[in-house]
Amino acid sequence: EPLVSMLHGSFPLAAREAALLALLNLAARHQRNKIRTVKAGAVPPLVQLLKYQDGNMRELAAAAILSLSSDESNKPVIVASGAAILLVHILNSGSVQGRVDAVTALYNLSTASGEPKLVIDSKAVPPLIELLKDCKKYSKFAEKTTFLLEIFSSHEEGRNAIVNADGGILALVETVEDGSSVSMCHAVGALLSLCQSSRDRYRDLILNEGAIPGLLRLTAEGTPVSRNRARTLLDMLRNSPPPKRFTPSELERIVYDFAANVDGVEKAAETAKRLLKGMVEKSMEL
Numbered sequence: 001e002p003l004v005s006m007l008h009g010s011f012p013l014a015a016r017e018a019a020l021l022a023l024l025n026l027a028a029r030h031q032r033n034k035i036r037t038v039k040a041g042a043v044p045p046l047v048q049l050l051k052y053q054d055g056n057m058r059e060l061a062a063a064a065i066l067s068l069s070s071d072e073s074n075k076p077v078i079v080a081s082g083a084a085i086l087l088v089h090i091l092n093s094g095s096v097q098g099r100v101d102a103v104t105a106l107y108n109l110s111t112a113s114g115e116p117k118l119v120i121d122s123k124a125v126p127p128l129i130e131l132l133k134d135c136k137k138y139s140k141f142a143e144k145t146t147f148l149l150e151i152f153s154s155h156e157e158g159r160n161a162i163v164n165a166d167g168g169i170l171a172l173v174e175t176v177e178d179g180s181s182v183s184m185c186h187a188v189g190a191l192l193s194l195c196q197s198s199r200d201r202y203r204d205l206i207l208n209e210g211a212i213p214g215l216l217r218l219t220a221e222g223t224p225v226s227r228n229r230a231r232t233l234l235d236m237l238r239n240s241p242p243p244k245r246f247t248p249s250e251l252e253r254i255v256y257d258f259a260a261n262v263d264g265v266e267k268a269a270e271t272a273k274r275l276l277k278g279m280v281e282k283s284m285e286l
Contacts, residue, residue, distance in 0.1 A: 009045075013057070020061065024063060035071055038074045046061045047082060050062060050087070055095070058090065058094070059098035062090050070108055075112035079112060084109060088102070090102040091106075092127050099127060100141065106120060106148060122152060122160075125161035125168070128145050129171050133174075137174060137175045137180075137183060138179050139183075143179075146182075147186050153189070159193070169205055175187035176211065181222065181226065184226055185226040188230050191206055191233060192233045195236045195237070203236065211233075212237070
């Protein structure tokens with residue numbers, strides 16, 4: 001607690017930096033120390049340090065948030081503190097190490113199982129794309145980066161940011177080709193989310209980056225989830241969209257409505273049953 005109290009603005013900058021370094025050292029030694037640090041109230045002053053103009057202090061605070069966020073019980077407190085938007089600022093303007101720490105901290109917070117759920121500003125997308133382009137696609141860092149990009153692909157603002165980022169779709173396609181099994185799965189998931197949201201808008205953009213070879217390979221060599229995603233995306237990238245597949249309940253309703261129009265409501269159930277039986281027998285012959 002004395003170290004945590006020294007993080008506050010009433011102490012000189014040198015004292016705050018020394019306290020921050022000491023807390024980082026303690027947190028690195030034992031998971032229990034991370035929990036104690038957060039319970040002692042370290043998160044609010046760390047958030048204030050994330051706003052600091054001094055780049056070194058700001059990135060030390062980001063490193064501390066990263067360390068503390070690795071414990072599941074600390075994540076809700078950090079998410080609720082508003083640290084995410086400040087980590088995005090570092091992601092856009094920090095040093096290489098600061099940006100790497102910011103990505104890893106955002107990844108940790110995004111995997112929180114409880115409430116509140118993390119919401120990340122889409123301004124994070126361009127630097128995430130740049131970092132993905134520069135890193136080894138099979139690295140652990142690429143796995144974290146593509147995990148975050150897959151989250152962004154699930155909503156319109158994030159999709160726009162991916163497409164508008166220089167080389168955004170290409171970076172995902174290259175990860176499908178050269179990534180680890182984890183980063184491949186996230187990358188193909190992001191591309192699939194784009195195409196599912198608007199095939200007309202994204203189909204050609206994905207095809208133009210040469211996605212087909214990597215997707216074909218993924219259907220044969222990927223994890224079960226990756227293979228399924230790659231097959232679905234390949235279907236959507238064909239010249240004509242795949243035919244709509246009805247669920248059993250939808251099909252029964254369509255056949256029943258047809259039968260009611262032909263034979264009337266009283267005989268609809270019997271007619272529908274007969275028609276469905278004939279459809280099943282026909283499909284088995286094929």
